[in-house]
Structures are given as structure tokens and as C-alpha cells.
Amino acid sequence: MMNNEPIIQIKNLSRSFGDILAVDRVSFVINPGEVFGLLGPNGAGKTTTVRMLAALLEPTSGEAYVAGFQIGKEDQKIRRKIGLLPEAPGLYDALTAEQNLAFYGAMYGVEEISRQIKHYLEFLGLWNRRHEPVATFSKGMRQKLAIARALLHEPEVLFLDEPTSGLDPQAARLVREFIAGLKGEGRTIILCTHNLEEADRLCDRVAFVNGHLVALDSPKVLRRKIFGRKVVFHLVEAKTEFTQVVEPFDFVSEVQVVENKILASVEDPEKNNPEVIRALVEEGAEIQFVGELRRRLEDVYLELMKSAEGSNNG
Amino acid sequence: MDRIRAIIVKEWREVFKNKFVFFTVAFLPLMITALPLGMIYFATGSESFAGVTAADLPPQFSAMCGELSGGDCMMYYIVTQFLLLFMMIPVIIPMTIASYSIVGEKTTRTLEPLLVTPVTTLEILVGKGLAGIIPAVSATWIGYLLYAAGAHIMVDNPAVVGKLFDPLWMTAIFVVGPLLSVFGVSIAVMISSRVNDPRVAEQISGIFVLPVVGLFIGQTTGFILVNQQFILWMAGILLVLDSVLFYFAIQIFQRETILSRWK
Incomplete structure (x- = not known):
């Protein structure tokens, strides 16, 4: 299903457990081939949202479509289109790797199951341990085996809940590279993670949730929306008077000098930086190099959650 | 059908690696078969049956003996005493297997990946159910055949041994046995959904074996007579009970219920 139609559409999706409202009127769309991050604190409703989209839980209200099928009404069709890596791998310990995959192959009705098992076990470096x-x-x-299980039936949509949680750096890197490879195949991936660096690296767009939807956009745009674009001018010596050169520009705000650097929020660095550099050089500044201060997604997250809590309390 | 078969094979691969489950499935039927054979062995060696008359037996049971002499009727009485013992195999084995299977899936968190596949609730339940019912019913039937063969060797009168193949025994072994297995599985499913230790599930399920034990004691002490009518009633009640319990088991095994209400 590779067209321009969103592969996932969520409209005012809510889910309660008794008196607890776990997901509150969340709406968004996910496009085919997108890696979409679902981020938020514990208890923010990420897993509940994934479980609803995976046709495991029914929404209390609202509606959602996955691969063109409505959840709660066409669940069996949805299940054939999706793969899920839950937070706990949930493998059958007494069975071999091959038996685990063969079992799930039968559950999905995978044809040429042996070929699929070999393909994924080899790809993930487990073929020699299959027995x-x-x-x-x-x-x-x-x-890795749980990931192979989730991919065995070649799903269009893959839900990954904390895929690198508890893994050593080497294994985590391998899994991340694998996810990046899947993105290259055009598969849609919904990634739930607390690892914001991972989300930043892998996701095209991220949704911050805390029961409700707090913010949604690409990490780059979110950074700009919250912190603007900060440019760092590294000088041989940063004098305080240089701020008076930079501040008068309309497109510049929040100028500060930190050690031998001038930090300034610039509206459009690509367009505006040459003017600022020229002015600084004319004033006698010796510029070593110019860069953009890259805020971490963690900063965005903390800022958003702070604002969300503020608005909830206020 | 492929999914059900895959579930059965997976269950067997898993549960039979558990020593306790393996012991229950292998030794319970052996014990239950060996015990009555031992009793028959000692009874046939005893001369005290020679003077037995119909008056020494419960009147309703004497009526079941037909042309048999008093001694043979007593032997038939002893042989029939153990019928209810065989009824315990199809209850206990599926309860043990289903308890370990379902609670095992809960504790190892294997249910979520399973439920996200297109497998239906009915397929899961039938697969898990049959994984318990097939060994239980097979063990019951094999045990019964061994018992019949042993009795054939030890009991002189072929008419007494022939009674082991009368409609009473056939209905009990081939109808009531499987119905009891379905009962055992359904009970285990319901209990397993509420506990997180297979031993606890098994112990609670064990309460439901007590009626069979009660019937056995009642029959041994002469309070109850297990005849054809009794077995037919038992089959009818179990059929209704199984239908109701299986309906509840399906409700309990809905994805929604498992993920939001199971403990």
C-alpha cells in the first residue's frame, strides 16, 4: 500500500480503564514509509495507543484506521498488516529460535516459512543458533529474535515498543541500524521509546504525548519552534561590544557572549548569517568558525512536558 | 486448522519439558491402572468370594449382574468400583497442562505477541484445550484398555470381563471421559486468568476434582450406584456444563479482557 494516503489515521481516539483516562482524544496521521516516534513519560498512554492500533484494545471513543482498515471493525485484516515488538520480547523459552519463528509463521499463515526464517535469522546473525x-x-x-518474529510476515506497519531497552551499546546499535534499514525498505515504523537520542536519529516525525497529544512534528521543526535557531560565532576573542554589532539586526534576538563565543537567535541563518559575519569582521572580530547550536530532543521533551504540566496545573 | 495444530505442537513442546507436568501425564494413568489391577489380583486369589450371594451386594447392583453368580457379581462389583477412578484422569491431566500453559504464557509475557497475530480466540482455546484433552483422553483410553487386558488375564469368567465393554463402561470412557476433559480445561482457563502461579491454578482447579472423588467414595461406601442411567445423567449434565463453561472461557480469552483485566 504505497500511495499518498496516510497509512494510519487517528481521529479523537480515547481509551479509559475504569475512571482512568489513559488516552485522551488523540488525533494524527502517519504516512507510508515514515518512521514515527511516540514519545512521552511512563503512563502517558503510548503503549495503550499502540495496543489500540494493533487491534488489541478497543477505543472507548474516536476512530482509527490502519492500512485502510478500521480498528474495532476490521481487526483481523489489520493483524495481517502489522507486526509488533512489545516491550518484553515474549518468546517461548523452551522452544528453539527456529521453532519460535515457525510457530509464528503458522499463526500468520506465512508461505515459504523456511525461507523467511532463514532470511531473518541470517540477517540478524542468529542462523547458527537456530537449533x-x-x-x-x-x-x-x-x-533480535523478537524483531525477526515481528517481520516474518512482511508487515506494512511495524510497531516497536522500546526496541533497544536493556541492550548493550553494541546490540542497541545493531538494532538501530536494522531499523534504519527497514526505513529504507519503505516500511512504516511506529517507535515508542524513552531513548530520545534514538528517536532523534531515526524518526521522521515524533509525537509527544502525555495522555493527550502535546506536540507533533519533525524533531528539527520542534526544536526550531521551541528554541528558535541559535547560531554560535566562535571568535578568537569575544568582546562584549560585539553584541552591540549583532543586536541591531531585526532578525536577531537573545544575544549573549559565552567565553569566546557569541550566541544569537537568528531567524533564518542560511540567509542572515553572511550579514552578521560581515558586520562582525568590519568591527574587527576574528571569526574562527560559525555553527548552529543543536538542541537535543531531550531539551525539547523537557520543555514540552514542563509546558504541558504548567497548562494542566494552570 | 494449521494454527490449531501449531498451537498444540507448541504447547506439547513447552509443557512436557516441565517435569511436574510430564510426571502427572505419565504416572497418574499408570497408577490409576495399576491400583485396580492389584485389587483384582488379590481378590481373585481370595477364596472368600465363593460363598457370596446376591443378598451380600447392593440390590440395585445385583440387578446389573444378570446371569452372573454371586462370586462373579462381586468380582464385577469390584471391577466397576474403579470406573470412577478412570474418570479422574481426564479431569486432572488437562487441568495441569492448561494451568501451566496459560499461567506460563502470562508470566513469560508471550500472550501479547500471540494476540497480535490473526489467530482467533476460538483457535487459541481449541488449540490449548486439545493440547490438554488429547493426552488426557489418550491416557484414559490406554489405561482402560490395559485395565481390561489385565482383568481378562486375571479374572476367570469371561462374562465378568465382558462387562467392561458394556454400554456403561463404553459411555463412561468414550463419552464422559472427553466431556470431563473439556470441563477440566475450561475450569483451568478461568482460574489461570486470575492467578500468576501455575501451582496455585492447579491447586484451585483441584477443588473441581473433588466431586469425582466424592462419587468414588460414595460408590465405594454404597451410597451411590454407578449404573447406565447414572452415567447418562452425568454425560448430559457435563454437556450442558461444558457448553456454559466454554462460553465463559471464550469471553475470558478475548484480547481486550486479557490485556485489561487479567491479573
């Missing part, structure tokens, strides 16, 4: 019980596997190997 060993999963109980003997390390956490990283289990996670």
Missing part, C-alpha cells in the same frame, strides 16, 4: 532453546539466549539475541 538452540531461546532460554540460552542473551537479552540482545532475544530482542
Whole structure:
């Protein structure tokens, strides 16, 4: 289903458990081939949202479509189109890696199951361990096997809940590279993670949720929306009077000198920087290099959550 | 059908690696078969049956003996005593297997990846159910055949052994046995949804074996007579009970229920 229609559409989706409102009127769309991050604190409703989209839980209100099928009404069709890597790998310990995958192959009705098993086990470096019980596997190997399980039936949409949680850096990197590779195949990936660096690296867009939708956009745009674009001018010596050269520009705000650097919020650095540089050079500044201060997605997250809490309390 | 078969094979691969489950499935039927055979062995060696008359037996049971002599009727009485013991196999084995299977899936968190596949609730339940019912019913039937063969060797009168193949036994073994297995599985499913330790699930499920034990004691002490009518009633009640319990088991095994209400 590779067209311009969104592969996931959510309209005012809510879900309560008794008196607790876990997901509150969330709406967004996800495009085919997109890597979409679902971020938020514990208990923010990320897993509940994923479970609703994976046709595991029914929404209390609102509607959602996955691969063109409505959740709650066409669940069986949705299940054929999606793969899920839950937070816990949930593998059968007494079974071998191959038996685990063969079982799930039967559940999905995968044709040429042996070929698929070989393909993914080889790709994830587990082929030589295929006859060993999963109980003997390390956490990283289990996670890789769980990923293979989620991909066995070649789903259009893949939900990954904390895919690198608890993995050592090497295994985590391998999994991240694998996810990036899947993106290259045009698969849609919904990534729930607390690892914001990972989300920043992999996701085209991210949604911050805290029961409700707090913000949604690409990490780059979110950074700009919240912090603007800060340019760092590295000088041989940063004098205080240089601020008076930079501040008069209409497109510049928040100028500060920190050690041998001048930091300034610039509206459109690509367009405006040459003017600022020229002015600084004319004033005698010796510029070593110019760069953009890159805020971490974690800063965006903390800022958004602070604002969300503020608006909730206010 | 492929999914059900895959679930059955997966269940067996898993649960039979558990020593306790394996012991229950392998040794319970052996014990239940060996015990009555031992009793028959000692009874046939005893001369005290020679003077037994119909008056020494419960009157309703004497009526079941037909042309058999007093001694043979007593032997038939002893042989029939153990019928209800065989009824315990199809309840206990599926309860054990289903308890370990379902609670095992809960504790190892394997249910969510399973539920996200296109497998239906009915397929999961039938697969898990059959994984318990097939070994239980097979063990019951094999045990019964061994018992019949043993009795054939030890009991002189072929008419007494022939009674083991009368409609009473056939209905009990081939109809009531499987119905009891479905009962055992349904009970185990319901209990397993509420607990997180297979041993606890098994112990609570064990309460539901007590009626069978009660019937066995009642029959042994002469309070209850297990005859054809009794077995037919039992089959009818179990059929209704199984339908109701299986309906509840399906409700309990809905994805929504498992993920939002199971503990």
C-alpha cells in the first residue's frame, strides 16, 4: 500500500480503564514509509495507543484506521498488516529460535516459512543458533529474535515498543541500524521509546504525548519552534561590544557572549548569517568558525512536558 | 486448522519439558491402572468370594449382574468400583497442562505477541484445550484398555470381563471421559486468568476434582450406584456444563479482557 494516503489515521481516539483516562482524544496521521516516534513519560498512554492500533484494545471513543482498515471493525485484516515488538520480547523459552519463528509463521499463515526464517535469522546473525532453546539466549539475541518474529510476515506497519531497552551499546546499535534499514525498505515504523537520542536519529516525525497529544512534528521543526535557531560565532576573542554589532539586526534576538563565543537567535541563518559575519569582521572580530547550536530532543521533551504540566496545573 | 495444530505442537513442546507436568501425564494413568489391577489380583486369589450371594451386594447392583453368580457379581462389583477412578484422569491431566500453559504464557509475557497475530480466540482455546484433552483422553483410553487386558488375564469368567465393554463402561470412557476433559480445561482457563502461579491454578482447579472423588467414595461406601442411567445423567449434565463453561472461557480469552483485566 504505497500511495499518498496516510497509512494510519487517528481521529479523537480515547481509551479509559475504569475512571482512568489513559488516552485522551488523540488525533494524527502517519504516512507510508515514515518512521514515527511516540514519545512521552511512563503512563502517558503510548503503549495503550499502540495496543489500540494493533487491534488489541478497543477505543472507548474516536476512530482509527490502519492500512485502510478500521480498528474495532476490521481487526483481523489489520493483524495481517502489522507486526509488533512489545516491550518484553515474549518468546517461548523452551522452544528453539527456529521453532519460535515457525510457530509464528503458522499463526500468520506465512508461505515459504523456511525461507523467511532463514532470511531473518541470517540477517540478524542468529542462523547458527537456530537449533538452540531461546532460554540460552542473551537479552540482545532475544530482542533480535523478537524483531525477526515481528517481520516474518512482511508487515506494512511495524510497531516497536522500546526496541533497544536493556541492550548493550553494541546490540542497541545493531538494532538501530536494522531499523534504519527497514526505513529504507519503505516500511512504516511506529517507535515508542524513552531513548530520545534514538528517536532523534531515526524518526521522521515524533509525537509527544502525555495522555493527550502535546506536540507533533519533525524533531528539527520542534526544536526550531521551541528554541528558535541559535547560531554560535566562535571568535578568537569575544568582546562584549560585539553584541552591540549583532543586536541591531531585526532578525536577531537573545544575544549573549559565552567565553569566546557569541550566541544569537537568528531567524533564518542560511540567509542572515553572511550579514552578521560581515558586520562582525568590519568591527574587527576574528571569526574562527560559525555553527548552529543543536538542541537535543531531550531539551525539547523537557520543555514540552514542563509546558504541558504548567497548562494542566494552570 | 494449521494454527490449531501449531498451537498444540507448541504447547506439547513447552509443557512436557516441565517435569511436574510430564510426571502427572505419565504416572497418574499408570497408577490409576495399576491400583485396580492389584485389587483384582488379590481378590481373585481370595477364596472368600465363593460363598457370596446376591443378598451380600447392593440390590440395585445385583440387578446389573444378570446371569452372573454371586462370586462373579462381586468380582464385577469390584471391577466397576474403579470406573470412577478412570474418570479422574481426564479431569486432572488437562487441568495441569492448561494451568501451566496459560499461567506460563502470562508470566513469560508471550500472550501479547500471540494476540497480535490473526489467530482467533476460538483457535487459541481449541488449540490449548486439545493440547490438554488429547493426552488426557489418550491416557484414559490406554489405561482402560490395559485395565481390561489385565482383568481378562486375571479374572476367570469371561462374562465378568465382558462387562467392561458394556454400554456403561463404553459411555463412561468414550463419552464422559472427553466431556470431563473439556470441563477440566475450561475450569483451568478461568482460574489461570486470575492467578500468576501455575501451582496455585492447579491447586484451585483441584477443588473441581473433588466431586469425582466424592462419587468414588460414595460408590465405594454404597451410597451411590454407578449404573447406565447414572452415567447418562452425568454425560448430559457435563454437556450442558461444558457448553456454559466454554462460553465463559471464550469471553475470558478475548484480547481486550486479557490485556485489561487479567491479573
